[in-house]
Amino acid sequence: MTTITNHMPTKELQALDAAHHMHPFTTQTELAARGARVITRADGVFITDSEGNEILDGMAGLWCVNIGYGRDRLADVAARQMRELPYYNTFFMTTHVPVIALSQKLAELAPGDLNHVFYAGSGSEANDTNIRMVRTYWAQKGKPTKKVIISRKNAYHGSTLGGASLGGMSGMHAQGGLPIPDIHHIDQPNWWSEGGDKTPEEFGLERAQQLEQAILELGEDRVAAFIAEPIQGAGGVIVPPATYWPEIQRICDKYEILLIADEVICGFGRTGNWFGSQTVGIRPHIMTIAKGLSSGYQPIGGSIVCDEVAEVIGACEFNHGYTYNGHPVASAVALENLNIMQEEGIVDHVRDVIAPYLKTKWEALVDHPLVGEANIVGMMGSIALTPHKESRATFAADAGTVGYMCRERCFANNLVMRHVGDRMIISPPLVMTTAEADMLIERATKSLDECYAQAK
Ligand code: PLP
Numbered sequence: 001m002t003t004i005t006n007h008m009p010t011k012e013l014q015a016l017d018a019a020h021h022m023h024p025f026t027t028q029t030e031l032a033a034r035g036a037r038v039i040t041r042a043d044g045v046f047i048t049d050s051e052g053n054e055i056l057d058g059m060a061g062l063w064c065v066n067i068g069y070g071r072d073r074l075a076d077v078a079a080r081q082m083r084e085l086p087y088y089n090t091f092f093m094t095t096h097v098p099v100i101a102l103s104q105k106l107a108e109l110a111p112g113d114l115n116h117v118f119y120a121g122s123g124s125e126a127n128d129t130n131i132r133m134v135r136t137y138w139a140q141k142g143k144p145t146k147k148v149i150i151s152r153k154n155a156y157h158g159s160t161l162g163g164a165s166l167g168g169m170s171g172m173h174a175q176g177g178l179p180i181p182d183i184h185h186i187d188q189p190n191w192w193s194e195g196g197d198k199t200p201e202e203f204g205l206e207r208a209q210q211l212e213q214a215i216l217e218l219g220e221d222r223v224a225a226f227i228a229e230p231i232q233g234a235g236g237v238i239v240p241p242a243t244y245w246p247e248i249q250r251i252c253d254k255y256e257i258l259l260i261a262d263e264v265i266c267g268f269g270r271t272g273n274w275f276g277s278q279t280v281g282i283r284p285h286i287m288t289i290a291k292g293l294s295s296g297y298q299p300i301g302g303s304i305v306c307d308e309v310a311e312v313i314g315a316c317e318f319n320h321g322y323t324y325n326g327h328p329v330a331s332a333v334a335l336e337n338l339n340i341m342q343e344e345g346i347v348d349h350v351r352d353v354i355a356p357y358l359k360t361k362w363e364a365l366v367d368h369p370l371v372g373e374a375n376i377v378g379m380m381g382s383i384a385l386t387p388h389k390e391s392r393a394t395f396a397a398d399a400g401t402v403g404y405m406c407r408e409r410c411f412a413n414n415l416v417m418r419h420v421g422d423r424m425i426i427s428p429p430l431v432m433t434t435a436e437a438d439m440l441i442e443r444a445t446k447s448l449d450e451c452y453a454q455a456k
Pocket of ligand 1: 062121122123124125127156157158159163229233234262263264265290291301
């Protein structure tokens, strides 16, 4: 068998990859025809491919490498922990020091009385936990019919059966018979695409009020919780109008339904506060976390739970758990990641320095002939590509084609930007400098120019 190394020719690596590796969210035949881009190393905000190209990672991997690549401290902590205690579980009345320390740190960072953490290996697993947790909570409170979780169309909450059911992506529902029962979806607050003649404020209110209508239609005695990201990420970085979240909070309070904030992307500094819930001013009962928790250096996720829910769940045996709940190496790395974020003031850097700097430049992209809307909150931004700004038209035939074309131009210009249909999105590492932000804008503009010339 061949020993596979970084030094093999790209074509050989690509052929072996396509032969044996099934990729997520990929058409395998296209992959076999074109070959995957092989990433070999990374440092700071840059990744390097097997051809030696240094690429600005405008997506921080998959929205996760918040403190940037190449952090020796995280590698050292992982090696130390692997030697001392590489694994032990937290089932059946056992625990270990890294998970105790991480839980204490998360309770300190999370707002309000979100003081308790149930761990998982990923954001998807954590959202599966949330489904069982909220249903168990209501059953324990003597209201077992309260099972329905309301979510939103075009939301992304993961790829497990539970996560994909909570998500509102029709392509995901179509494969495997989803959603599971008792998940209900309302419309998203995407003013640019769906707002018609309404002002953003009117539209935000109207979309939030769909939650109230759904509760009344389904029956108050059946609705357990509402789940949403403070700012929708994988759906295309949809920034809700200012009227949206206050109205959602009012409705959750009025009908006493649990509010789950999916902070998998928005958490850990991405929006300029530790959590997106603080940025949009909501008080969730549960927050889903993953990604930035360890800056992607280890797979770890979880649910941060408020006192009341934790107390009710804690009174029964919660028959739920994963072998890697609170894994010692992942916990130690996550804790060190959070220590670094605090020591280097990374959330302050986002709020006071890099996000305001990037915002000015990003929003100016709206002057480009191909761009209809440019939104950014903290370090997550999107632009909507349009053939006609005034009417907020989309590229009707083959939606996503121009976005795909733009993403390919970005790659060619050594920039990673992702496309969701005809929206281009960014979520760069939070440690980005102003010079690197300039580079991002310069490469994005060049890519848009080339795409405009091609699309005309
Ligand atoms: N929730 C949100 C908001 C996400 O963006 C994601 C992943 O992108 C998930 C959940 C699922 O997390 P994971 O991929 O770690 O399972």
